[in-house]
Amino acid sequence: MSSYVSHVSEDGSRREPIEVHLREVADMAAEFARPFEAEAWAYAAGIAHDIGKYSTEFQNRILHNGPKVDHSTAGAFELSKNPMAWPLSYCVAGHHGGLPDSGVREDDGVTLFGRLRKAEEGDIPSYSSFAESVEIPVVTGLPSVLSSHKQSAGQEKGARDLKFSAAFFTRMLFSCLVDADFLCTERFMKGAGRSELSAKSIPELCDMLENRLESFYPPKTDLNKIRCGILDDCLRAATGRAGVYSLTVPTGGGKTLAAMRFALQHSLRSNGETRRVIIAEPYTSIIEQNADVYRDIFGKENVLEHHMNFDFDEKEELDSCSDADLVSRLKLATENWDVPIVVTTNVQLFESLHSNKTSRCRKLHNIAGSVIVLDEAQMIPAPFLAPCVKVLAELVKYYHCSVVLCSATQPALERFFEEEGLSVSEIATSAKGLFDAMRRVTYRTIGAINDHDLAERLSECEQVLCIVNSRKQARSLYERMANEVDGNQDDRGIYHLSTLMYPDHRRRVIEKIRMRVKSSGGSCEACRVVSTSLVEAGVDLDFPVVYRALAGIDSIVQAGGRCNREGKRGLDDSKVYVFCPAEAYAIPPEVKQRASIAQGFLAEASEYVGLVKDGDAEFDFGLPETIRSFFDRLYFFKRANGSGGVNGLDREGILELLCRYTASKKGVFIQFAEVARKFQLIDQGSCPVIIPVPEIMDELRALKEGCISRIPLRKLTRFSVSVYDHDVKALLGAGAIEAVSEGVYVLADKKRYREDTGLDLEVQGGEGICW
Template identity: 45%
Template sequence: MTIYLGHRAEDGREQLLLDHLTGVARYAQAFADSFGAGALAYQIGLAHDAGKYSDKFQRRIRGAAVQVDHSTAGAQLMIERRNAPAAYCIAGHHGGLPDGGGQYDQAQPTLSARKEKPVEPYDGFWREVTLEPAAFAPPTILGSGGFTASFWIRMLFSCLVDADYLDTEAFMQGKKPPRGDYASIEELLARLYRYMEDNFKNPKGDLNRERCAILQACMDAGRQQSPGLFTLTVPTGGGKTVSSLAFALEHAKRHHLKRVIYVIPFTSIIDQTVSEFEKILGKGNVLAHHSGVEYEDGEGNDSDQSRKKLAAENWDMPVVVTTAVQFFESLFSNKPSRCRRLHNIAQSVIIFDEAQTIPLPYLKPCVRAIAELTVNYRTSCVLCTATQPALGPLFAEVLPALQSRELCPPLNYDVFRRVQYANLGKLCDEELASRLNGHTQVLCVVGLRKHAQTVFALLEQKGSVHLSTLMTPRHRRIMLRLIRRRLKRGRTCRVVSTSLIEAGVDVDFPVVYRAEAGLDSEIQAAGRCNREGSRPLEESFVYLFTPEDAYTAHLPHMLRRPMETARNVVRGCRELDAPETIERYFTQLYQLSGPLLDQKQVVSRFEKAQGSYPFATVAGDFRLIETNTRAVIIPKGAQYRKLEERLRSGERSRGLFRKLGVFTVSVYERQFEALAGRGALEFLDEQVAILRDLTLYDGKTGLKIPEGCGEVLFV
């Protein structure tokens, strides 16, 4: 009797192929049960490695030096059974979901090409495995149906690849890895109650009473509202972070949802949110997952770091805090490593913090993904911001019945009004700097890195601080700590920053200057002024100004339009931050943007696909932040030296590059070429460029860009 092997471990242990197939099938079924496709996922799991039954593969696993494609056989099997979703999943479970392609794709890596590819006989599969017809609950069709079908396939793919990873991992390690076993949603809610008892009991003052009213409304809604789409429109200072968490945990308990996912626009503010959640819920229950975090294997297999390292792979944790880039690019990826977490998004509460920051060129695909999650995957989604984008018409295009419900009660907005706005008109750099020098503590936010550096150079240097992405993330964190310390102690603190300081960064200035921008950006900048409401309204000003023409003359249309729309909407408005003003701004902005809300035609390509879905092509096109930049490593700091040793030894791991990220500055292609042209860079290979000329990195302003290599994007 032939023994068919699925895996062999380094210590000689062997896993029977049938054991692997049934193990994967059971995992996949459990995952897909959350959206009604468990039985189908079980069959996909059984068939995914059918090609391993070939004699050639069995020789390879026993040490023969032969190559064999073991995924095409299962894909062809499912094509013969007219099960295209299963065929896509199996064809891509190692290399990634392929494009569907067409009949002339024989030389291309598409599903159509796989259909015609010769495969090794795998007769043993039929002697050990029986495939049954699988009943499943189809998703509700949104739009024309093509996007819905492709999204459903990607979710099935997630179930398969995570199941494959987990079963293989358990066998190779010889024991079950330290996954799961976190506090329950009920326990997390109890911890939140204890935190609220200590921090929200007997509120004093109108502001704290309004904050408590928002918190109570969110808790009540969590218990009472059925799953769906929600908005939480809370003015800056209204405590939306804790209130949205309270809604999410109450809602998850009420409807037996599995986790809370908090989606934040920028890595620059993720640490403070994670820190707040860990203080409330405990460090072991909160996962931070973004490009700047890397978990190490700790001492002992059950360490907190080891658990988080594994949880980052598939988001198997009760509270996940991630970035919009990580979240949406995963939803449109075709790679197994990124897609394996998608099934754990189902049956969750998702909070989209600062929802208005979703980039305009990708707004429609992101809205469509939120709609799919809400309607078909037992997910409640909350759009949370002080400047609520007018997304109702975009959701109505997908499904007229999909309407959001507001969680925040009617508010006395005067209680939250902490600033006055004034428009100064056009200011040249010298006039702006003169004004800033007249303040002891002041924040100035501009649109371009070059503008920030120019204005900073004109300031009195004692007590002045610069912030921009021409500084490494490590450098910026140090400067933010310095800023907070100076503000707290009442010392001189003049800050010139790009927009990186706007969205949620916890700083509190008496005066803010903001270069003309989109209305949401102007209001976000205002959120750094009198943030705690400790100063009189009449002393807290946000000054808007128009910068010199040199900074705005060559802006791309997609960046100029928000600025011009804001200018038109607020003309004559007394209350720039009134809800009706904000709604009018976003409504006009989206109407004027039209087709540019899906610049890469992501939605239309899937809708028109007619079964031949462009998974791989769209994955390559979908980049939420498109900068066309190159990374320059800045060799400063004691921690960097150890990383450099690993670089120079030849290591090129993802983990190493992630750690190097805090020592890196991204520059545009022309700027990179200019630095290279003057011999300022050392190249270890095509991937790695280290700044050789350290005179070009200033301890106050970061990397100096050669003259004549300007930038055209807001950063």
């Protein structure tokens, strides 16, 4: 065959020779790998990835719509002939379906070794003609990110670290390859490359932020003096070397802009090694709030908001942009994060860093050379803390990243980074002084209290927020108070918030609450709110009184951040009451464990009176040393007491899979797909139930007809409630919901969704028959 074809344009008028595609992908992948000095490795992967297309069978497929053909095993097999190039074999084998598990030779072809065996036995189409057009480069020696390991392979920790680094290096190479392959293929099919975002450089972004901050100086109030002091600390600390930093700032200290000032100024001083800032948040509500702030300062084209609930087609700030092509270009940027400022979720960041899928891994090479700001760092899930710290340390040590741990309740992560050979530098010069200066509330413990008495106490307050650990208790308290007062929800000024309300519904209620708690003309509207913990971070509320069910000390302090938030009241008028529910509500094991550790602190305090005994005692939960000690105990307990001998900070054994895989003459056995399956920050034991409101009837109709795209499906998540599997079964048995696709349900009994409390999960006997 005189000309082997890689792609044919949709109109059939153009054909791309395989050799052209291979060299373009190789060149682009090499450029992507330049920040971590792996150009030769990425180039080899690019040349080899599609040599399987040099077969008669594939040419029949591409030119005559013949049967599908495995074209990726060929390149993986050729690369496997060089024992040093095993990372490239994984990358090429998985460049369409994702990084595979190693498996064994006897596998049926899904795993890497099963596929290599088939190639060795001649059970894939012949591709030998590739040698007439291209030559696969031979990589020799260790890549720099591996050769820079200073320990000897004989040391156990050194050997484990080297294996982790090799596995992560494979994932980064994979990112370079698949992003280059997607982009080059897209360019040919469209006949042109992507329209680039007119993004600013790091120096330009620094100037834009500094221009905004000029108005803050000189500070005119005590609070602004504190905030400017924090900003100044960030400017000074930014001159430091790449590494791990903490920014410990009380609620209201202005860390949103302070962290960005550090990140951009730190990038400016990195000699070109730092290319972007990534802000990772635990909740979408915080992302939406902060992304709007950043867009206002830097412009829409410089800020990418990336999370599952974001809908580019409906974002008003983007729709109003004069550049009609901007929305499309930002959508494309979610694929590889080729934008100077990315605001995303912890889930998106950490699951991508442990993923094997092409869609999630494309962005990884663009994380190299980033300042990664982890806002509300205490929200990194403890059962995955060890692999999260390990991968962050890897990025700092070998991929020119810096990490900033931001929080008012700073987790005690120093020891974990020290185990990785890294120290944590605090940016705020006087964190203790900041907390003293910004003390806004008094914490008191009031012991055990039943719902009846608690509801009475809440009803006596004109404005009060009560946060509990159970959705069932939140509803119970709300209904006790609501039943005592006539009128609708707004007339009564009594509100309920929980995750049984779909996100758009919660957002509307929170906005109502926010408006009521703001003083208007000296008057004060009644506003009594019962909520689960969803209001503790990223929700800008300011109550004079807060009640908090016993939980982790970090949660209690975050609840305190919703009390006297603006600092306009005195300490005596700003109380946070901590209580133990007298009723036995089921709460998640993680919350129960954290509450138990917090109760231990109280039992040890000399002034302790409440929570076990009757009485009312003061206890300062907000002291930085108390918060640090709490996390020390939590992490020590989890590390030492994981179930079945498993480290409780690595519940799924991710590090065992990535640090203790085996290598032999037959190859390197590593389970990339298994790691991705196990690393799920959000428990998978729940399903979405869509609430059929008028705004989404068209999307629901399309979903039922099986013709809905990914973006409208994302829109539906804003009108969905996450329901545990056992509740799904009960609701199905009662005929309250119906399945519309695998794992997705729609509420059939509309009476079960109330405007004040959301979805009713209670199933009464006789409603349905379960065989």
